[in-house]
Structure formats: structure tokens, C-alpha cells
Amino acid sequence: MPISLKLISLGTAVPPFVIDQHDAAIAAHTAFASRFGEFDRLAKVFNSAGIKRRYGVRPIDWYLKTSGWQERNAAYIEGACDLFLDAANKALALAGLLASQVDIVVTVSSTGVATPSLDARVSSKIGFRDDILRVPVFGLGCAGGVSGFAIAAKLASSRPGCIVLLVAVETCTLAFRMDKLTKANIVATALFGDGAAACVISATERGIAEIEMSGQHTWPDTLGIMGWSVDPEGLGVIFDRAIPPFAEANIRPAIASILSPSGLSIADVDRFACHPGGAKVIDALETALDLGQGTLNHERGVLSDYGNMSAPTALFVLERLIAGGLPARTMMTAMGPGFTASCVSLKAAA
Structure with missing residues (x-):
């Protein structure tokens, strides 16, 4: 191998x-x-x-x-x-x-x-x-x-x-x-x-999956979408713009641009493993990526069982996909402060 x-x-x-x-x-x-x-x-x-x-x-x-x-x-x-x-x-x-x-x-x-x-x-x-x-x-x-x-x-x-x-x-x-x-x-x-x-x-030689490629896309003038405020009480959440409609309108071209340098397209992805930021975010991602309603079942399951844990949550989704058997190509995706989309492509180990 x-x-x-x-x-x-x-x-x-x-x-x-x-x-x-x-x-x-x-x-x-x-x-x-x-x-x-x-x-x-x-x-x-x-x-x-x-x-x-x-x-x-x-x-x-x-x-x-x-x-x-x-x-x-x-x-x-x-x-x-x-x-x-x-x-x-x-x-x-x-x-x-x-x-x-x-x-x-x-x-x-x-x-x-x-x-x-x-x-x-x-x-x-x-x-x-x-x-x-x-x-x-x-x-x-x-x-x-x-x-x-x-x-x-x-x-x-x-x-x-x-x-x-x-x-x-x-x-x-x-x-x-x-x-x-x-x-x-x-x-x-x-x-x-x-x-x-x-x-x-x-x-x-051994492993669960081969790490194929990765990339990020940061949208200009979007610093206020998500982040923390800091004051004597501690951290306070900032959600200054509705994230689901932003994801629905913008995530597909961003992922396409991330995949393009590797000669890949969205059609080459067998399963997306998305960060489940919330129920409406999951719905928006399914719409934006032309996925059938309910396709992101593991995302909904992780959200139901654990809530939004921020950074680790997409990896909880990947864990469930691994348990069920990874398809040929899985694309991990998440959006976060910046405002940024991040992707990693995984190929199932032979």
C-alpha cells in the first residue's frame, strides 16, 4: 500500500x-x-x-x-x-x-x-x-x-x-x-x-482515510457576522447577520472555488460532512449544495445529541460517518469567524 x-x-x-x-x-x-x-x-x-x-x-x-x-x-x-x-x-x-x-x-x-x-x-x-x-x-x-x-x-x-x-x-x-x-x-x-x-x-500505510486536499475561502467585509465580544463578565456571542441565508447564497461558489485548484468539483463529492451550526443552517446547506432534504442526517443527529460545540462539532459528524463506513470521497466543511469557509477532502482508505 x-x-x-x-x-x-x-x-x-x-x-x-x-x-x-x-x-x-x-x-x-x-x-x-x-x-x-x-x-x-x-x-x-x-x-x-x-x-x-x-x-x-x-x-x-x-x-x-x-x-x-x-x-x-x-x-x-x-x-x-x-x-x-x-x-x-x-x-x-x-x-x-x-x-x-x-x-x-x-x-x-x-x-x-x-x-x-x-x-x-x-x-x-x-x-x-x-x-x-x-x-x-x-x-x-x-x-x-x-x-x-x-x-x-x-x-x-x-x-x-x-x-x-x-x-x-x-x-x-x-x-x-x-x-x-x-x-x-x-x-x-x-x-x-x-x-x-x-x-x-x-x-x-495504514489509516481510516487519505487526506486529499484542503482550502479556505474568506468573504470580504464580513467580520461582524460571528465572533466574541469581551467585557468584565467574559465572552459574549456576536451574531450580527442571519447566517442561514448567507450560507444558502454563498457556500456553494466558495466550496467550488476551493475544490477547483485540485481539479475537483462539487459533483465529485460523495458526502459532505458539515458543521451543524443549527437546524436552519443544515437546511440552508442542503439547499445550497443541491442535497435532498434529510441528506445531512448525521449533522442533525449530532446537533440533537450535543448541540453546537463550535470547533469539534464537524469532527463528531465525521466520527459517525466513519462508524457507518466512509464513501469514496468525503468533504468536511465548516463556517466560522472571518467570515470563512474551511474544507478538507478525505478519500476512503483502500
Whole structure:
């Protein structure tokens, strides 16, 4: 078998606290209804988001308390480190590797600030070598899992034979803000969950899939579509433009332009593995890519079971596709702050 760049394994993890969507709706009503006249109208999102449950690094009552940046970021560091270890250890075990065999670790996270970075904080616990190359990546948001995968793949291709570990970990629930009486905050409270995904990538004979190509497309003058605001309370979500109609109008030509340099077209893709940003985003992607209604079934399943975990979510979708058997060519896609679309093409291993 020829040696090429391959995805060797993929592991996922969620924190211990289950946030049932019904309980989240009740908690949000307690927090907002008496102070926000538009709440009852906006609260319909808890039923329409397509989510049954999510997971958080803290129990639901914790989010109802007033907590500033320092407390929220401490929860991020603790929860993200635990998730990092869980997902990374799963991926390494599936690959039959020890952490001491990893040459490069790419850590993608945008929901808190950690300096030293998360990879350094868990290094002694997981058993990384002291000469490991650490590549922490911040600011990619929901596109981070796919973009981080592409970064990890490029690093693996630059050093033949090296083992690269990608870990995407986010604690989006820490952006639940009881002080922000805005539509964006209500949507975030109904949508976000916490989780992590880890992948082992290397140029080798064995693997789940061959990494064929990757690319990004950033639209000009779109910085305000998605991101974080920062104030003494912590991070606050920014959704300044309706994302589903933007995706429906713009994602197809962007993906086509990403594929074109490799001599590929959208027709060559057997299955898209999309970041499920929300139920309406999934519908928009199916329309834009001329997919039948319901084609993105794994995306809806992941959204229902875990919510939008930002960066790791597309990798949760890929995990389900792997379990069912990858088609000949799978295209991972995600959109995130920038505003950017990121893609990675995977060919099923022979």
C-alpha cells in the first residue's frame, strides 16, 4: 500500500454535566422572562433548534449565577484540560500509540484564554515528550475543527513520518450570559454545548482515510457576522447577520472555488460532512449544495445529541460517518469567524 497522508484515528469527548433542552428553556425563562420583553417570542428557539440535550463543564444552576471573567476563564481552563485529555487519550488508544510518540500537537480552542496553553498544561499528565512541537491555535471559532485538521495535515506532510495530534476543544456554554438581554444571547443559550475531538494524522500505510486536499475561502467585509465580544463578565456571542441565508447564497461558489485548484468539483463529492451550526443552517446547506432534504442526517443527529460545540462539532459528524463506513470521497466543511469557509477532502482508505 502506498504511503500517503492519512487520518489514523478520531476520538471524541464531552463533559459530565447533561443539559437537557427542556431544563435549559426553564432556566432561561427564570433568568430572562421578567427582564426582557422579547423573551417569550425568542424562546421558541429552544424548540426549533433541533436539540434534545447538550453537555456542559458546569451544572446548569452554575450558569444562573453572576460570574465574571475570572471565574468563567478558570472554568474554561479546568474543563478544557479535562476534555483535552479525554479526547486525546481516546484517539491515541485507537491509533495504538502513546502520547510520547506524538511529534506535533495542534490545539484548537477559542472559548477561553490559557497561557500557558492547554497542551502545556496537560503535558505531564498525558505524557508528551519534552521536545514536542506545540501549535496552539485561537480565533477560528466554528471553523476550527476543519481548519485545525488542515493545519495538522500540512504539518504532517512537511515532516514525513512524524505523528501529529490535533485536539479541538471548546467550552461554549461559558458564554451563557445572564446580563445580556439580546437575541444573540438567547440563541446562544439555546444552542451551545461543550465538547472535544482529537485526531491522529501521519504519512503512513495504514489509516481510516487519505487526506486529499484542503482550502479556505474568506468573504470580504464580513467580520461582524460571528465572533466574541469581551467585557468584565467574559465572552459574549456576536451574531450580527442571519447566517442561514448567507450560507444558502454563498457556500456553494466558495466550496467550488476551493475544490477547483485540485481539479475537483462539487459533483465529485460523495458526502459532505458539515458543521451543524443549527437546524436552519443544515437546511440552508442542503439547499445550497443541491442535497435532498434529510441528506445531512448525521449533522442533525449530532446537533440533537450535543448541540453546537463550535470547533469539534464537524469532527463528531465525521466520527459517525466513519462508524457507518466512509464513501469514496468525503468533504468536511465548516463556517466560522472571518467570515470563512474551511474544507478538507478525505478519500476512503483502500
